[in-house]
Amino acid sequence: MIAAIIGGGVIGGGWAARFLLNGWDVRVCDPDAEAARKVGEVLDNARRSLPGLSDAPLPPEGALSFHGDLAEAVRGAAWIQESVPERLDLKRSVYAEIQRACDADAIIGSSTSGFKPSELQESSACPEQIVVAHPFNPVYLLPLVELVASDATGADRIARAREILTGLGMYPLHVKQEIDAHIADRLLEAVWREALWLVRDGVASTGEIDDAIRYGFGIRWAQMGLFETYRVAGGEAGMKHFIAQFGPALKWPWTRLMDVPDLTDDLVQRIADQSDAQSGAHSIRELERIRDNNLVAMMRALKGQDWGAGALLNAQDRRLRDGGPLAGGVDAIADPAQPILTLARAVPLDWTDYNGHMNEAKYLEAFAAATDRFMEMIGCDADYIAQGGSYFTAETHIRHLDEVHAGARIRVETRMLLGQGKKLHLFHFMYEQDRLLATGEHFLLHVSLASRKPCPPGPAIEAALARLTQAQAGLPWPEGAGAAIRRPA
Known part of the structure; x- marks a missing residue:
């Protein structure tokens, strides 16, 4: 999917980041010779903060390009976001130029803070294409976007606009009456x-x-x-x-x-x-980072309560997981003879410590999430646990091999060393790209939640463990497995 961003200032740059980090290819059109630098600085902040709002992997980042020719930028774009200065005559002239080149089914959204859509649509060749999509700064973090249409806009186009904005992790508030300055x-x-x-x-x-x-x-x-x-x-x-x-x-x-x-x-x-x-x-860039740190911390706290903006983020995580590489059970594993992907996410801002890198407790949190995902894959999911069976961790050993910073995209691959009877022995590898950051070794026991005592798992789990045991039998013993902290000489 392609998004065209017309105007690369603070708001346009934020829109570019929101689309780009959600997997869209983005074309920016702005006559400012400094547009690439300015958008690049906004993207630096967004790459550091936005992925950390999600506990699921975002799609691969799209391709970013800059265009001096507006027609070239909008041709083939599904969404065109106009963020030029608040002058009605300028906006109308930009729409006329856009509509001479864009696809007929493209949506043209305006970031206008105050103009009504009917004012923007006046003298337009295709008024039904133009809607108000008014965001809030920083666009790449704050979810609210006021979606305002006129009588010329069909219900199908409004529904498609809402679907696209929701897919970006935003909250499209459909303002059903045209009014100057909308609601917020x-x-x-x-x-x-x-x-x-x-x-x-x-x-x-x-x-x-x-x-x-x-x-x-x-x-x-x-x-x-x-x-x-x-x-x-x-x-x-x-x-x-x-x-x-x-x-x-x-x-x-x-x-x-x-x-x-x-x-x-x-x-x-x-x-x-x-x-x-x-x-x-503080410089403006420093203030932006302070703002982003605070917003991410507050919204992640709300995720834990599944409330407000946090509930919106949880819903987006579910969408990303359902369509991402972590969906499905054992049968969905592409190659069970290799370590299994059990976690893919970014390091959020609130996972870092006073040294500027990921806090050691968060390595355990990441490995615990990978263990939970492995349990789901073998059938120890919420339904199974509700029936009275689960795994308890009995012992953990983490090796911290390299540091990692906020915004870094990490993944965990899991090797099952033992899955027999009530015993489950896992070895996790944490990477940033090809760089090994840490390993986590975890020994678990299957228990009855009624008696709180170890017992064998159900037959479906035993079958899944047997399949993985056979598939991974040829893998070498991981370096560091079974190790302990050496006693000083």
């Missing part, structure tokens, strides 16, 4: 207006306002939004009680939402000076 930016605009007044009137500095958000309601909003947060605030009586209690305050002169301070030179300078004092110690 209207909410942001309300907070922004009030913040400008607080700075202008000397009530708070830029740093104090940011502190009020990031230490308070911003955290609540990140996992529960606005209405659900207030529903909880209403206690057992719920939303009606909350509105009855706090609704009258809406008539009090607490905010100045319908008024905007004049952005005088003095006010602009005051805001700039406070902002520089607040965060000027």
Whole structure:
């Protein structure tokens, strides 16, 4: 699949990264001579952070190319994302040029923050092709994209747009009525207006306002939004009680939402000076990485709760696993006579330590996940465990052979050294490409969950183990297997 990105700035670069790291070939068209450098820097951040959101292997990265000719960039593309400056005349002229060259069934998405699709479609040769697909920065991490169509857009095209965006791990919020600035930016605009007044009137500095958000309601909003947060605030009586209690305050002169301070030179300078004092110690690239670190950590925490953005990531992991190299059981193994692929993923940002490389505890976590996958492959899956049988790890030995850093794509290949009766002896090899990073040796016992005592596994598992035993009988004994830490001389 091919995506064409028209405009390679911050948003266009983020779109390029989102498509590219999800396996699409990406063509970028931007007249800026620095476009390749700028997009490349965005990609550096994305390669470090986005793959770590997933606990399943992303598809192989697509091919990236840069084009000076717009027609060349869009020809054959299934998705064309326009991210040029917010000038209606410019956008319309770009669409006219795109539609002279693009395929008839291509979707043209606009990153516009405020224009309605009917405004973008005016005078278009094929208005039904153009939709608003408004993302949030950084596009390669934040899942929300506001999808807005007009009456000219058919339901089939909207459904296809949603399918493509969902396949990128995004959350397409279908805004069903055209409105200036859509939904999210209207909410942001309300907070922004009030913040400008607080700075202008000397009530708070830029740093104090940011502190009020990031230490308070911003955290609540990140996992529960606005209405659900207030529903909880209403206690057992719920939303009606909350509105009855706090609704009258809406008539009090607490905010100045319908008024905007004049952005005088003095006010602009005051805001700039406070902002520089607040965060000027870091470069923009450093701030982007700090932001990405925090976003990945928060969203991965939400994965563990299967909530909010975390539930979306878990759903994407399931899609990737179902169609990836780790799908299926023993019968799906291409060559059972070789070590079996049991893990493929990126090292997430929160797996690194104070030395800047993968924390030693995370090697065990990765090997444990590989063991779990091996158990699934031989038939010790969730259904089997629910019936009362499982494997318990009795002993583990890990050798740390080389270091690996955030964003690196690792894989684990597993050799079964023994699978007989109640005993299971596994040896894992962890690689980054061809570089051996670590080995993990694990001895497990099959147990009855009712008695918590060792017992033989079920016949289907015994048959799977026998097949692997026969297939891997000719493999040499792995270096390091059976080893222990030597006693100092």
